[in-house]
Amino acid sequence: MEASTKIDISDCELVQDCSSCNYKSLLFETLDDTYLKKISGCKNQYRFKKGQTICVEGDKIENLIYLHKGLVKLHRTSSSGRSQIISISKPFDYIGLLSVFSNHNYKYSLTAIEPSSVCFINLECIKDSIINNGKFALEIVEKMSKVSDDVLGAKFSLSNKHLRGRIAYILLYFSDKIYNSLEFNLPVSRAEIAELIDMRTENVIRIMSEFRKDKIIKINGHIIEIIDINRLKSINING
Amino acid sequence: MEASTKIDISDCELVQDCSSCNYKSLLFETLDDTYLKKISGCKNQYRFKKGQTICVEGDKIENLIYLHKGLVKLHRTSSSGRSQIISISKPFDYIGLLSVFSNHNYKYSLTAIEPSSVCFINLECIKDSIINNGKFALEIVEKMSKVSDDVLGAKFSLSNKHLRGRIAYILLYFSDKIYNSLEFNLPVSRAEIAELIDMRTENVIRIMSEFRKDKIIKINGHIIEIIDINRLKSINING
DNA sequence: CGCGGCTTTGATGTTCATCAAGTAAAGTGG
C-alpha cells in the first residue's frame, strides 16, 4: 500500500558515455559507426539501487530500456489489485521490448531487484534506426520474437505444473539462467516468487520447506543451495 | 489419438494472384509497387476447410502466414500430452507472427476452425523487405509487438479469473471481437473452449448451463445468444 | 526496546479436476 516510488533521476548516477560502451555489441552489432554515434547522442545511462523503480505502468514510453548490469523485474498490478511479475530480466534480455512498439504508455512497471545499470535510448532514435538500417531492423524483430516467445513459453509451461513443479522450475531458473551456480542468493522475497509463478506466499514457503526436509535444497534465509539437482529436475518435469 | 492430418496442398484450392488482392493494404500498405511486386512473386494462397491443418508444430518455417478470410486456432500439445489453444486469429491478426523470427521450426500448430483463405509468403522474401524497406520493417515490429501483447494480456487476465469469469470472458470475446453480434455460432467445441481458457470440458458445459438457467445466455447447440450482457460483463470483471 | 515487515506452520474451506454414467447428435457402412 506504499505510494509507488516514482523514478527520481537525481537519485541515479550517470555513469558513462556510449562510444566506449562494452555492451553495445549485442544489440547494436549491426549498426555501423554513423548510426552508433547517432544512438550515442540520444541515450542516457543510470544506476538504480535494489528496490528502485525504473518505470511505472502507465508512464509515457519515450525510451527503449536496455539493461547493462543487474537484475530487474517486469511487473504489473491486476485489476483486482493483485501484483504479478511478468518476467525477470538479466543483462541483454531487452526488457521492455515487449509492448514498446504498440503502446504509447507502459503496460508494465520495471523495478530493480539488484543494483542495476540501465540505458535509456530515445525511442524515436531507435525507430529512425529501424527505418534507415535494415539489418538493425531485422535484429530487433528477431529479439522481440525471442522475448515474447520466452515469456509465453514460460507461462504455458507453468500453467501445466502443480505447485511443487513450479517451485522446482523457479529454483532451476535462478540456478541455471541467472546465476550459473547451484548456490545463490535469492534476489526476491518469497512473496515475489509467488507473484512470479502464480501461487501464494504461504505455499512457496511450505513447498520450499518440504524440499529442505527432503534434502533437495538447503535454505539459509535468502541463500539457496541445490543439493539434489536431479530430483529437482524430475519434479520440474513431472510436477 | 488420430494421426495428425498433414497439410495436403492438393486439397486446397489456389485462389488469386497478389496484385489484385484487396487485403494487401493492411500489412503491406507501406510497401511501394516494386516491393509489392516482389512479394507477389513469392507467395501462394490456399483455401482450407474447417478442421484442416495449416501447419504443424515442428514443421520447418518457410513462410509468413497471413489470414485473408476465416478463423484459425493457434495451438500446441504440452509435454504431458494435453492440447492447448494459444489464441484464435481472425483476418489481419498476423497469425504466426509470434515466434516466426526466432525459430527455425514452428512452436505451434495452426488449424482452420472456419473455412479459411490463407496466404503463404516466403519468409526470406519478407526478411528481404524488412532489410530494404524501413517503413515496412517498423510496421512489422509494431504488429509483432501488438500480437504478443494481446496474447500475453489475455493470458494474464485469464489467470486471475475464476471459471465463471473465464466463460464470461470468452463469450464476450466471440461476441465482441470475432462476430460483432450478440448472437453467434460458436466455431469451436466445448472441449476446445476448455483448451483455450484453461479449464475442463465438463466445467465449460456446467457453467454455460448455469448462465442459461440464470437467463444470461440462450444456448441452442453451437448457437449462443447473449441476453444479459451487463451481467456477463460484470461476471467477466469480478469473477 | 518495540515496531513493522518478512517468514513460518497449522487448521479450515473453496474451487476445481476427476470419475462415472447416461443422453443426444453426427458420421459410417450396409
Added chain:
DNA sequence: CCACTTTACTTGATGAACATCAAAGCCGCG
C-alpha cells in the same frame, strides 16, 4: 435410408489441490 458406431454433450458425486485465515517467531531498524 436405417442400424450401428463414434463423437460430442450433459449431469451428478467425490476427492485432491490449493487459497485463505489465524497466529506466532524472527530479524533488522529507528
